[in-house]
Amino acid sequence: MRSPNYAELVLLFLCTATIICFAFNLHDSEVMRCIEEERQALLKFRQGLLYSPELSWGTHEEDCCKWEGIKCSNRTGHAVTLDLSHKHLLGEISSSLLGLQHLTYLDLSDNSLSILPKFIGSITKLQYLNLSCNYFSGTIPPQLGNLSNLISLDISLNEMIIEDHNLDWLFHLSSLRHLDISSVNLSKVVNWPDKISMLPSLLEDLRLCNCELSMPFPPALINANCSSLPSLLDLSWNQLNSSIFPWLFKYTNSLVHLDLLYNAIQGLVPKTLGNMVALVHLDLSHNYLEGSIPKALGNMVALVHLDLSHNNLEGSIPKALGNMVALVHLDLSSNKLEGAIQNLSKLSLLRELHLSDNQLNGSLDNVLGKLSKLQFLDLSFNSLKGVITETHLSNLSSLNHLDLSYNSDLSLKFSPEWVPPFHLDYIELRSCKLGPAFPPWIQTQKNFSLLDISDARISDTIPNWFWDLSFNIKFLNISTNQIIVTIPFGWFLARFQGSYAIDLSYNRFSGQLPQLNSDSLVLNLSNNLFHGTMTFICESDGPLIYLDLSNNLFSGELPKCWPNPSFLNLTNNNLSGRILESFGKICFWKYSYLTSLHFQNNSFIGELHVSLMNCSSLRVIDFGENKLSGRIPAWIGTSLLQLMILRLPSNEFVGSIPHLCQLTSLQILDISYNSISGTIPRCIYNFTAMAQKQNSETIPLDYGFDAPEGSIHFDSKYIEKCLEDEATQDPKIGSTHQEQENSHERLWFYTSIAVGFVVGFWGACGTLVLKSSWRHAYFQVLERMGDIIFVTIAINMATPLKNFKTQCYHENI
Template sequence: MRGPYAVFLLLFGLRLSIATTICFSLNLHNSEVRCIEEERQALLKFKKGLQDDYGSWLSSWGSHEGDCCKWEGIECSNRTGDHVVKLVLRNKHLSSEISSSLLGLQHLTYLDLSFNDFFILPKFIGSLTKLQYLNLSTSFISGTIPPQLGNLSSLISLDLSSNFFSGTIPPQLGNLSSLISLDLSVNSFSGTITPQLGNLSSLIYLDLSYNLLEDSIPEMFGNMEALVHLDLCCNMLEGSILEAFGNMVALVHLDLSSNKLQGAIPDLSKLSLLRELHLSNNQLNGSLDNVLGKHFKLQTLYVSFNSFKAVITETHLSNFSSLRMMDLSFNSDLSLKFSPDWVPPFYLDILLLGSCKLGLAFPQWLQTQKKISWLDISNTRISDTIPNWFWDLSSNMRFLNISHNQISGTIPLQWFLTSYIKVYARDVSYNHFSGPLPHLNSDAILLNLSNNLFQGTITFICGTNRSSLEYLNLSNNLLFGELPECWENKMALSYLNLANNNLSGRIPESFGRICSKENHVKSLHFQNNNFIGELPVALMNCSSLRIIDFGENKLFGRIPAWIGTSLKNLVVLRVPSNMFVGSIPLELCQLTSLQILDLSNNNISGTIPRCLKNFTAMAQKDLKDIDLQFYLLLFLDHYISPNNNRFFKHPYIENAFVNTKGLHLVYDKILGLLKVIDLSRNKLKGEIPSEITSLVGLIGLNLSGNLLTGIIPWSIGRLERLESLDLSSNHLSSVIPPSLATLSFLGYLNLSNNNLSGRIPTGTQLQSFNASSYASNQYLCGMPLLKMCLGDETPQGPQIGNKHREGNIQEHAHSHGHIWFYTSIAMGFIVGFWGVCGSLVLKSSWRHAYFQFLDRMGDRLYVTIAINMAKVLRNFKTHCKAEDQEATSA
C-alpha cells in the first residue's frame, strides 16, 4: 500500500479487528436472542438517570415488546445466555453521571460512552471484570483515574483521551496484563511516567501525549519490545533520549516532540520498521548521522526547532525513496548542499526548511517535487529570481512560505487563480518582488505580500464575490490609488494591513461592512498613507477590534465617541499625525482594555479627561503579556497522523509604532507588554490631572508640546514602572516633585521649555540626565544644570566627574561649617561685652551701684580668706607640737 501511513492503517485495522473478534466470538445478537429481564431493568434505570439533549437517541429503549437486545446501541449474545455484552452510546449528546445500574450488566465486554458529558469516572467500573473494550474519551471527565480500573484484567483496549483527568497515572494500570492499546492523551496528568506500565508486555499502542508529565523518560520502555506506536509528545519530559529506544524493534511511530529533551540522538539503526520520527521542539543537538543515511524506510522526519549542526548532501538522502514529509526548519546551523542537477529519489508532500541554509541560488531540485503541497523555504538566504517552472509547481500548494529572502522578479498575475484545491497561505513577504499585484484566489486564507516593491492599485480585492481571506498584508509597498467599494464581499477578514503605501482618498463606508455577525475583525493597520476624510461610522460595527492604527494620514474631524462605546475590546488606538480637532471624548475612558493610546500631533484641544483613570489595563502593575499575535489555524487532515488530525498553528506577529524614549520605534513581540499614553503636540490646556498617576502600569507618558499649566502632579512617583516621561514645551510651573527622583526605571526624561523653578530634587536618577532635559526653565537650578542654587559656592556642571564633584561638595560643606562657628563666637562676645559695659557707661546710677557692689564683694571676700588662713595656720601649729611630743617620748 502506498502512502506514509500504510503501517498505521494496518495497526488500526488490527485494533478494529480486535473489537470485531470480540463481537463475533460471542455470537452477537440474532433473531432468536432475547434479553434477560434483570438486565433490561438495569438498562431502563441507566436511561432514567441520563439527560438526552436531543430527546430521541434513546427513544427505542423500552419498545420491541421489552426485548432490550433490539434497542439502539445494545447487543446481546446467546453464547452467554442472552446477556448484554455490548453497550455503545458514542456521541449521543448524553449528560449526567454514569449510573451504578450498569453493575447489572456483569457480562458486558464492550462499553463505549465516548463523546458525551459524564464528568466523573465512577469506581464501580472496575467491577465489570469481563470488560475487554472501554472507551470514555471526550466525555468532560475530571478528577483522577480510580485505582479500581486495575481490576479489569481482561481489558484489551482502554481509551480515556481528551478529558480533564489530573494527578498521576495510577500504577494499578500496570496490572492490565492483556492490554494492547492504551490512550491517555490530551489530559492533565502530571508527575513521572508510572514505571509499572513496563509490565504491559503485550502493549502495541501507547499514547500519553498532551499532558504535564515531567522528569526523564523511564528505562522501562526498553522492555516494551512489542510497541508499534509510542507518542509522548507535548509534555515536560527532560533528560536525553534513551539508548533503550534502539531495542524497540517493532516501533513504527515514535513521537517525542515538544518536550525538554537534550543531547544527541542515540543509535536507532535497529529500528528497521520505523516510518515516523517526530523530535521537533526540544533542545537536541549534535548531528543527524544516527537518522540520515540509516533509516531508509522513513516516511516522516520532523526535527525542527532544535540545535542540530550538519551539512546535508544528496548522499544522506539518496536512499530515502519512501520519504514524504520532512521538517528540518529552525535549526540555524543546518545547511543543505545539493548539486544543481540532483534528482531526489522521493516525492515529498511536505517540505519545511525555514531558517536553514540553502545558499544563494534557488533550489533547482524542487522542480522534481510535483506532489508537494506544503513548502517553507523562508529565511534561507536565497538571492535569486524564481524560475518559471516554480509558479506552475506552487499553484496547487496549500501552504507556501518563501518570505525573508532576497528573491526578485515579478509574480504572474494569474498565479492565485490557477489552484484547484483549498489554498491556506501564500507568504512572499520581505523580498524584492515588483510589478503589479497578482489576482486573488477566492479560497486563500492568508496572503502576505508585504515589504516588497509591488506597484499599482488594490482593485484586485474585488475579484471574488465572497472570499475566505482572513489575513491580508500589503504593507510596505508602492501601492497607490483609492480603496475600492467592494469590502462587503470580504466577510472573513480578521487582519488587514495596508500601512506604508501611497494609498489616498476617503475610507469608503462599505469598508465597515467587513464587520458582520459571523466575522471578527481584530486588526486594522492603515498608517502612513494619504487617506482623507473622517473615520467611517460603519466601523462601529467592528466590536471585536483590538488594534486600530490610522496614524500618519490626513484624516480630519473629531475623534469619534463611538470608539469608546462600541469598540470596547481595543488594546491599541493610534491616530497620530492627522488633523483631528475638538476635545478628547469622555467615552474613550470606557476602553478598559486599552494599553496604547496615541492621539499625538493633531489639533485636539480642551483638557485631559480625569476619567483616564478608568483605563484598567494601564492601572495594573503586572507585566502579563497580552497576546496580540494573529494565529492562522490550518487543518492538516492526514498530513500529521491518520488517527489524530491536528491543526497547524502558524503565528503572524502584530506590530505598532510607538513614540517613546524620544524615538519612533516599532514594537512587535513585546507589543502586548507596552502601556503608553501619547497626547503630545496638540492644543491641550489646563492642568495635568492627578488621576493619571493611578495608571501605575504606565511605561511611557508623553504630554509634550501642549498648553498645559499648573504643577507636575505631586504623586508622579506612583508611576513606578515609568521608563519614559516627556512633559516638555508646556507652561508648567512650581517645583519638580521630589517623588520623581524615586522612579528607578526612568530612562528618558524631558522637562524642558516650561516655567519650573527651585532645586532639581536629588536622587539616583534625575542628576544622571543631560542638562537639556531641564533647559529653558528660567528659575530651575541645581545639578546637572550649570546654574547654582542659593547657598551653592560654585556651579556644578555635568562635565565634573562624580568623585571630583563629591569631593567639592564635602569641602564646600566643611568651609561653611568653619565660617558659621567663628561668626557665632564673635557675635556672642560683642553681645555679652556691650550688653554689660554699655549699660554702665550710659547710666550713672547703675555705675555707682555696680562699683559699690564690687567693693562690698571685695571686702567680704578679703575677710573670708583671712579667717580661713588663720584657721589653717593654727591647725598646722597644733599638728607640729603633737609630733614633737611623740618624738620626745620615743
C-alpha cells in the same frame, strides 16, 4: 398426482420468507425495548449530575434504547454502549452505572466530571473506556486492572491525576492494545521504562505525552531482557534527556512511530538512529540537539514523517536524506543549517517541506521540479538567492501553501501570461522581489485565505481584477510598497467577511476610507494618504481590537461612536475638537480591554474627559503635541494603575504635577513643554521602573532599553536636594510645539511595548481553532513578524499556541 409447477414453488417460497421475516421483526421489537432496571440506572446517573443540558432522557421517549448515546443489543436488549462525549456534563459519575453490567463501550470524554470512581473496575465486560479531558483528581484507581477484556483505555488530559501504584495494575489488562495516559503525573513511577517494557504484548500504541517523565538513572540499570515495545510510542512533552536513546535502541525492529518532541534531549543526533529501519514516524523537534544531521538517517527508507525542527543542528542537509523515498513530511526548520538545498527529486511522495528559519543559501535550481505531490512549501527566513521562474513551479500542481518570505535576494519573475498549475490557499512572499509591477499571476488564484506580498518592491497601481478576487480572505498584507490607488467604496464590505487582519500600511493609498465590515479584528492603514472624516468608524460594530490610522490626512472631530479596540493609534493626522465623553464609554463595554491610546500630533483641545478614567487597563497614553488644556487630571494616578507610558508634552496644561505615586509600572513620563509649576512629588524618586538618562550623575540602573528623548529625566543629586529642601523648582516652559526629530522611531518604540501586552492578552484568550495548516501559519506569524506585521500577531483568538491541552488532544487523535 400433479407435481407443483415452477410458479407455485416461487410463490410458496415468497410466502414462507415473508412469514419468517415477520416473525423476526416481532422478535426484534420485543428485545429492542430496554430493560427496566437499566433504564432506572441511567436515569439515576443523569440525576446525579449537576448539569446535563443535552440529555433529555425519558422526556419524550420511554424506551432507553432509543435515548441519545445509548445502544442496546439486538439479541438481549441490554445496553452495551454509553457514549456521552462532548455533552457538557458536570458533576460526579454515579455508582448507578453498576446496573449496566453488559456495557462494552463507555465514553465520557470531554466533559467536566470530577472524581475517577473505583467502581468502574467492576463493569468487567468493558472493552472500550474513554474518560479523557475531564477534571478528575486524585490517583488512578488500581481497580481498573480488573477490566481484563479492555482493549482501549484513555484517561488522558486529566492533569490533576497522579499515578501512585507504580502502574502495576496495567499488567492485568491482558487484552489491552491502546493506552493513552497523557497529562497524568507519572513522576512517582519507579523505573518507568521497565514498566513499559513489561506491558501486555498485544499493546500496539502507548501515549505518555506530558507525564513528567525523566531519565534519572544510567541506561545500564534498565532491564535488558524486556520483550518488546508498542509499535507507537509517544513520550513527547516530558523531561527526557539523551539517555533515552540506548533504551530505545533495544527495540529497533518493533518501533514504528516515535514522538520525542518537547523534551530536554541534548548532544548529537546518534548515528545508530539510522538502524531503526522499521520507523515510519520520527519526531525529535523542540529539543537541544546539535551538530550535523548524520548521513546514517538515510538508511531509514521506510520513514514517512521526519521532524528535526527547532533544534541547534548545523552543517548542510545531507544528500543521504534523498534516499528516504517514502517521505511525505520533512521538517528541518528553525535550525542553523547552511549551504545549498540538495536535490530532492527522489522524494516523489513528499507533500510537506519545511526548511524555514535556517541559513540556507544558493538557488532553487533542480530542487523542486519533480515534487509533483508537494502541497506545503516553506523556505522562509533564509538567504536564498537567484530567480524563480515558472520552470521551477510548473510541476507543483498540488501546491496550496507557498512561503518564501524573508529571502530578500530572491526574485520571482514569471511571464505575464503564465497560468500556474496550482491554486494556493496561503501566499506568503514578504520581502521577496516581486515588483515593480503588481504580480499578474495572482489573478489566477481565486480562493486564497492569506496573501502577504509586503515589502516586495512593488511600485504600481492595483489592477482592477484584484478587487474581484477571493471572498475567502482572512489575512491581507500588502504593506511597505509604493502602491498608488483609491480603494473601491464597497470593497472591504464585500470581500472581507470573517477576515482577521488587513495591513495596507506604508503605501500611497488615497481617498476617503471605504465602508468597513463588522468582522475585522485588525486594521492597519497607517502611513498612507487617506483623508476625510472618521465617521466610517460608526459603521463598524464588530470586535475591531487593533486600529492604526496614524500618519494620514484625516480631519474633523472624533466620531461619537467607537468599536471596542485594544490598540488605537490616530497619531499625525489633522484631527481637532474635544475628546468626547462618548469615547470614554468604550471602556464600559462588556469585553473592553483598551490598553494603548495614541493621539499624538493633532489639534485636540479642551481637558482630558473624566470618562477616560474608566479605561483602567490602559498601559500607554500619548496625547503629546496637541492643544489640550486645564490641569493634568488627578484620576490618572488613581484609576490607571497599570500605566507604563504617559506622554503629554507640548500641550497647554497648567497647575501642578498630580499625585502619581501609585503608578508603580510607569516607565516613561513626559510632561515637558507645558505650563506646569509647583513641586516635584516626593515619590518620583521611588519609581523603580522609570528609565533614567544615561550619564554620570543619574541613578545607575539598567532597565533593558534606552529612554527616548523627551522623557522626563531626573538627576539623582537634584532629586535628593529637592527632597531634602522641598524647594520649588521652575521648569523650563515652552508655549510652542517643538519639532520632534525622532518622532517616528519613538512612535514605534511605544507601539512595540503596547503590542507586547496586546499579544500576550489575546494569545491567552484562545488559539485559532482551525485546521492544522492554519495553526502552523499562525505560529509562524507569531514567531517571525516584525514591527509592521505585528498587527497580525494581535489576532490570537486564536490560536492561533500554545494551549498545550488542545495540542496534545489533536496529537492523540
